[in-house]
Amino acid sequence: KDARAGAQALLALGAKxxxxxxxxxxxxxQRDEWQMRAAAARAIRDLAGPIxxxxxxxxxxxxxxxxxxxxxAVLGPLADSLEISEGRERGDIIQALERITKxxxxxxxxxxxxxxAGTPPESIRAxxxxxxxxxxxxxxxxxxxxxxxxxxxxxxxxPFEEVQRLKEVCAVPGARSVPWMKLRTTKQFMGxxxxxxxxxxxxxxxxxxxxxxxxKAEPLFGKLTPSNAGTKRQASRFxxxxxxxxxxxxxxxxxxxxxxxxxxESVAWxxxxxxxxxxxxxxxxxxxxxxxxxxxxxxxxxxxxxxRMRMVPITTIGVGPxxxxxxxxxxxxxxxxxxxxxx
Numbered sequence: 396k397d398a399r400a401g402a403q404a405l406l407a408l409g410a411k412x413x414x415x416x417x418x419x420x421x422x423x424x425q426r427d428e429w430q431m432r433a434a435a436a437r438a439i440r441d442l443a444g445p446i447x448x449x450x451x452x453x454x455x456x457x458x459x460x461x462x463x464x465x466x467x468a469v470l471g472p473l474a475d476s477l478e479i480s481e482g483r484e485r486g487d488i489i490q491a492l493e494r495i496t497k498x499x500x501x502x503x504x505x506x507x508x509x510x511x512a513g514t515p516p517e518s519i520r521a522x523x524x525x526x527x528x529x530x531x532x533x534x535x536x537x538x539x540x541x542x543x544x545x546x547x548x549x550x551x552x553x554p555f556e557e558v559q560r561l562k563e564v565c566a567v568p569g570a571r572s573v574p575w576m577k578l579r580t581t582k583q584f585m586g587x588x589x590x591x592x593x594x595x596x597x598x599x600x601x602x603x604x605x606x607x608x609x610x611k612a613e614p615l616f617g618k619l620t621p622s623n624a625g626t627k628r629q630a631s632r633f634x635x636x637x638x639x640x641x642x643x644x645x646x647x648x649x650x651x652x653x654x655x656x657x658x659x660e661s662v663a664w665x666x667x668x669x670x671x672x673x674x675x676x677x678x679x680x681x682x683x684x685x686x687x688x689x690x691x692x693x694x695x696x697x698x699x700x701x702x703r704m705r706m707v708p709i710t711t712i713g714v715g716p717x718x719x720x721x722x723x724x725x726x727x728x729x730x731x732x733x734x735x736x737x738x
Contacts, residue, residue: 409438430706527595536670544675550584609642
């Protein structure tokens with residue numbers, strides 16, 4: 396009955412690949428709490444094990460999933476859960492379906508239902524609904540907080556010297572690319588991706604916030620705010636006009652993102668964000684605050700634990716030099732995605 400404890404139990408059982416917990420995984424997929432559906436999907440994906448390495452020359456390929464994996468029992472419930480889900484949990488469910496089946500139908504519940512019913516994959520024509528993207532990562536969240544580094548390193552020339560590479564990192568699946576022609580600095584590059592993602596958020600049912608981080612954290616609205624034409628314009632101006640400053644204080648920015656709707660755990664669980672995205676090009680730093688939490692290991696541990704306990708995936712995107720170890724830890728432990736764009 397305690398959804399917060401139940402979600403952690405599902406994650407733990409999945410990490411240990413406990414097959415006997417299958418009834419609990421399937422029950423979790425049908426729970427009202429999006430966090431429980433996300434945890435159940437992650438557990439089922441973990442139950443399938445890691446993606447096998449490509450075979451060496453002359454060696455047979457390893458099985459995609461274990462021979463005793465209960466594919467028939469989980470595909471239907473996963474497809475059903477995808478259909479009732481509206482927020483970030485869709486990403487976890489889709490990842491589980493793709494890991495099990497090796498198919499890439501994306502956000503198309505009807506295609507996944509057909510596959511679960513036994514339709515041959517080659518007979519299924521998927522027509523997925525594309526979500527917003529940031530640096531190629533799908534953003535399924537309906538309560539999204541962006542933590543955007545505006546420290547001095549963002550005033551440097553971005554690392555994508557070759558035009559073709561710049562085009563690649565500005566591509567958006569299923570849609571026009573982020574405008575790349577006039578991007579010169581790292582701030583312009585990261586800001587263009589964030590503006591595009593915000594502009595592509597649904598006009599109905601989505602909320603967002605942008606927190607600029609330097610030696611402190613500066614939120615745009617101070618709360619999760621409905622996505623509409625007016626708030627999107629405000630975000631665009633904020634990203635363009637805020638001045639580059641010293642820092643960044645990653646801990647304050649990420650902690651503020653997790654607590655954007657309140658510090659009390661029950662409030663954060665029900666009203667807080669369902670997805671956080673951080674873009675940075677610098678190590679944690681707060682030059683004017685001697686008591687700031689800026690150790691990479693410390694920031695990684697604290698934020699990873701808090702995000703994981705609240706079931707909030709944190710996607711981290713590093714452009715140029717960045718604290719890749721800290722960022723990988725945060726994304727891996729919270730269920731987010733790490734993107735390293737060093738060059």
